[in-house]
Amino acid sequence: MSSLLVDRIGRLVSHDDEAPVSDAALVVSGGRVVWSGSRRQAPPCDRLLDADGGCVLPGFVDSHTHLVFGGDRAQEFEDRLAGIAYTAGGIRSTVAATRATTTAELAARAARLAAEALRSGTTTLEVKSGYGLTVEDELRCLQAAAAVTVHRTLLGAHVLPDGTSAEDYVALVAGPMTEACAGEATGVDAFCETGAFDAEQCRTVLTAGVDRGLSVHVHANQLGPGPGAQLAASLAAASADHCTHLTDDDVTALRDADVTAVLVPAAEFSTRSAYAPARRLLDAGVVVALATDCNPGTSFTTSMPFVIALACRELGLSPAEAVEAATLGGATALRQGDVGHLRPGARGDLVVLAAPSEGWLAYRPGVDLVRSVVRNGEVVRNGEVVR
Ligand SMILES: [Zn+2]
Secondary structure, rough: EEEEEEEEEEEEEEOOOOOOEEEEEEEEEEOOOEEEEEHHOOOOEEEEEOOOEEEEEEEEEEEEOOOOOOOOOOHHHHHHHHHOOHHHHHHHHHHHHHOOOOOOHHHHHHHHHHHHHHHEEEEEEEEEEEEEOOOHHHHHHHHHHHOOOOOEEEEEEEEOOOOHHHHHHHHHHHHHHHHHHHHHHHHEEEEEOOOOEEEHHHHHHHHHHOOOOOEEEEOOOOOOOOOOOHHHHHHOEEEEEEEOOHHHHHHHHHHOOOHHHHHEEHHHHHHOOOOOOHHHHHHHHEEEEOOEEEEOOOEEOHHHHHHHHHHHOOOOOOOHHHHHHHHHHHHHHOOOOOOOOOOOOOOEEEEEEEOOOHHHHHOOOOOOOOEEEEEEOOOEEEEEOOO
């Protein structure tokens, strides 16, 4: 079994209380972390990755993306820069473009974005459907994501398609669509928002997913106050995502129900919206995750380093808190216990920075500080060479 020694680690962020923080080394074998400790005690290994005194982090876990879509919305973005407000209806233009794109092309586009994400250190990601809005097209979107990730979420209740009533469409999503798509998905999601779906409609859709064994996620309280966070809590959801407009009762409900708050500050950056109350959530004891929300309308970035920089600058998180949210927090939102940390037994997913600490991700925003990426124990990026 081939082993990899990551040596000369200047600073090790492992989320492992037993591991050293500085002057460390780490061994991956069989795709798993098997050892970390002082580099002077490192065992011999088959292969070497020299961290050159840089900071080593767990691979990023991006727990909220919409990577499968056709077309782009660059013009809408420029209109927004000129002062036109974002509404949930903008999703419909991507629906038309997605329906007109073959499944093979959707898969190829998603794979390109996933490769871009991997280059910046994302070793685990979630992908939602939600731009098909028919049984056939939602199924195609989930199938297109299959080569990219196991974490696939049915988001049939993204926006009401043209030419149907809310009542009929919710019945379609909760019935035939969930039945057809459950085998291709691990989660179910709904956009609980004015202009999208109300709490009862979302509850109908999400409950149908629960009945099929899917984990629950809710697009909650993005554009204004609303019932999304409370709905997520009442369903013991894995995550409530966005969480921009929360009352104190919402925060308490999320904490008491162990719902991870997935914050997506790149969406707020792109739409020039208020940022989520990350400090209130953390101080109340809610588990916080950071994600890109990568989508063509409101957050067309795959970069977790950018999201970490925003979290430090705009959400009031320390670099250590931001990295924890972008790794362990994401893993909690996806209910996957072997990623997001580097304890023995963890998947061999890690990032080597060309910088001495994680704080440099915010200190040097927009600069590619990822020197190496390891996924499943394989070096998939080293310097400028990307495999
Ligand atoms: Zn989203």
